[in-house]
Amino acid sequence: MDRLPKWADVVLVPIVSLLLAAAISAIVITAIGQSPTEAIKVMVEGSLMSAYGWGYTLYYATSFIFTGLAVTIAFHAGMFNIGGEGQAQLGGLGVALALLFIPWPHWTIALLAASLGAAAFGAVWAAVPAYLAAKRGSHIVITTIMFNYIAAALIVYLLVDVLRPAGQMDPATARFGEAVAIPTLNQIPLIDLFFVKKVPANITLFIALAAAVAVWAILWRTRLGYQIRAFGKSESAARYAGINPTKIIMISMILSGGLAGLMSINNVMGEAGRLLQNSSEGAGFIGIAVALMGRNHPLGVVLAAILFGFLYQGGAELGLWTSIPIELRIVVQGLVILFTGALDVMVRMLLVRIFALFRKPQVA
Numbered sequence: 001m002d003r004l005p006k007w008a009d010v011v012l013v014p015i016v017s018l019l020l021a022a023a024i025s026a027i028v029i030t031a032i033g034q035s036p037t038e039a040i041k042v043m044v045e046g047s048l049m050s051a052y053g054w055g056y057t058l059y060y061a062t063s064f065i066f067t068g069l070a071v072t073i074a075f076h077a078g079m080f081n082i083g084g085e086g087q088a089q090l091g092g093l094g095v096a097l098a099l100l101f102i103p104w105p106h107w108t109i110a111l112l113a114a115s116l117g118a119a120a121f122g123a124v125w126a127a128v129p130a131y132l133a134a135k136r137g138s139h140i141v142i143t144t145i146m147f148n149y150i151a152a153a154l155i156v157y158l159l160v161d162v163l164r165p166a167g168q169m170d171p172a173t174a175r176f177g178e179a180v181a182i183p184t185l186n187q188i189p190l191i192d193l194f195f196v197k198k199v200p201a202n203i204t205l206f207i208a209l210a211a212a213v214a215v216w217a218i219l220w221r222t223r224l225g226y227q228i229r230a231f232g233k234s235e236s237a238a239r240y241a242g243i244n245p246t247k248i249i250m251i252s253m254i255l256s257g258g259l260a261g262l263m264s265i266n267n268v269m270g271e272a273g274r275l276l277q278n279s280s281e282g283a284g285f286i287g288i289a290v291a292l293m294g295r296n297h298p299l300g301v302v303l304a305a306i307l308f309g310f311l312y313q314g315g316a317e318l319g320l321w322t323s324i325p326i327e328l329r330i331v332v333q334g335l336v337i338l339f340t341g342a343l344d345v346m347v348r349m350l351l352v353r354i355f356a357l358f359r360k361p362q363v364a
Contacts, residue, residue, distance in 0.1 A: 002182075003352070004351055004355060005355070006132075008351060008355070009132060009348070010300070013100045013347055013348055014293055014295070014304075016301075016351065017293075017336070017339035017344065018296045018307075018336065018339070019347050020343075020347070021335040021336045021338070021339045021340075023330050024335050025328075025332045025335055028280050028328070029324065032324070034290075034322070034324050039318060039322065039324055041341060042314070042318055042321055043099070043311075043314030043317055043318060045317075046313060046314060046316070047314045047317060048310065051195045051196065051197065052197055052199060053313060053317075054195075054201075055151070055195055055197075055199020055200060055201045056199065056200060056309075056312075057201075057309040057313045058185070058201040058205055058306075058309060058311050059199070059202070059266070059271065060283075060308065060309035060312040060313060061205075061305040061306045061308070061309030062201065062204050062305075062309075063263045063266050063267060063280075063281070064283055064286050064287060064290045064309060065208040065209070065212060065290075065301060065305040066208055066211065066266070066283075066287070067084045067259075067263055067283050067288075068287045068294060068304065068305055069211055069212060069215050069287075069291075069298060070084050070087070070257070070287055070295075071084060071256070071288050071290070072215065072291045072296045072297070072301055073215055073219065073228070073252055073255050074140075074252055074253060074256040074265055075291060075296045076228050076232045076252070076296060077228045077229075077231055077232045077248055078235065078255075079140045079249065079253065080140060080141050081125075081126065081140065081144055081253065081256045081260075082141050082144045082145045083143075083145065083147045083255075084256075084260040084283075084284030084285070084288070085151070085280050085282070085283075085285055086125060086147045086149075086152065087125045087126050087147075087257040087260035087261055087284065088122065088264055088280035088284045089151045089155050089264075089279060089280050089284075090117070090121040090122055090124070090151050090154075091117075091118035091121050091260065091261025091262060091263060091265075091268075092155075092264035092267075092268040092279040092280065093155065093225050093275065094114075094116075094117030094119075094121030094261060094264070095114045095117055095118045095264050095268045095269050095275065096163065096275035098110075098114045098116070098117035098118075099113070099114055099176045099180050100163075100173060100174065103177070104180050105179065107179065107180050109240045110179070110182075110269075111180075111203075114269050115207070115265055118257045118261040118263075118264045118265055118268075119258035119259075120258070120261070122259070123255075123257040123258040123263075124189050124257070124261065125257055125261075126144075126254060126257020126258075126260070126306075127250065127253065127254050127257065128143075128147065129143035129147055129253065130250050130252075131250065133249055133251045133253075134245065135246070138220075146172070148284070155275075156171065156277060159172060161278075163275070170278075171258060171277040172276045172277065173273060173274045173278045174274065175273050176269065176273050176274060177273045181273065182202050182265075182270050183202060184198060184200065184201060184202045184270075185202065186198050187206070193253075198199025200270070200271040201250065202263045202266065202270040204266040204270055205266075207262070207265065208262075209265075209302065210257060211262065212298040212299070212301060215298045216297075222253065228252050230243060231243055231245065232344070242264070260287070263280065263283055263284075263315065263357070264280070267280075267281065286333070288337075289304075289308065289333065289336060290304045290305050292344075293336065311329055311336070312329065314329070315329025315332070316329075
């Protein structure tokens, strides 16, 4: 069977998938009576052509890096973690509990405490479906999906009946103190030369990049990572080699949930400064598409997260400056997911045939 060169599989397949998604998106925009050229211009100028636009693009990308890495590490263990949304929401609860009741003297100490709380709550929320899968044979996709709804209901209950300050109408916690506000990019020396205005992107971006390096090191430079990848390739072969399936399922899902929970540092501690009802903002689901497009590799996840950050910020600009509905970004995201996920095999087969046309015939 013909195979694509490694570089084509890693680089060319995603690019072709993006081009196909862009072409279909252009047809949709034309069908509603708008100009695709104008739409692209507004999206690019609003998200990439100014420091202010980059501030929002990187803010969204930071959340997507965490959730994309969460899906990635579970995928390499042969599991499809659909519960990143709920794990991120519980991570936000961990952040809120760490910051509301302890008067931290400085944001650095508060950031460490909030990070531990976010990772712990996300990990615990992922550990329950992991245990059911390892010990009871429950399907990890079904249980993690159901836990998203349980997490959403739990957060609503806590915000309405437990954590909401007296006299406040909206379901949210009190604001965290000024002392624990983490620096945004416009407040960091040297970086503030580029980001001269206040932007939502904050120091969590560097934590996300460090997490990507850590995931790469774990998966490809440690014995545990080798066991995770071996188990994901063939459970029966891994069992024969003496790898404990319960251990791998639990560890990989706990790491996955912890990464998803860490996402809440970006928006709960960073941008909002309090826990809101929908703190995860759909990033848990977007992480699935980010991981698929990034070929479940940390570097690919970072690049795909920036792309989806561009789509989010660009979509907001469309809704602000044109008559194109902001919901169009959901259509574009759906098309990207369709071509990079469901139709990935189709794109790969197309490229295999094209490469075969230029391959020299083998001499018998």
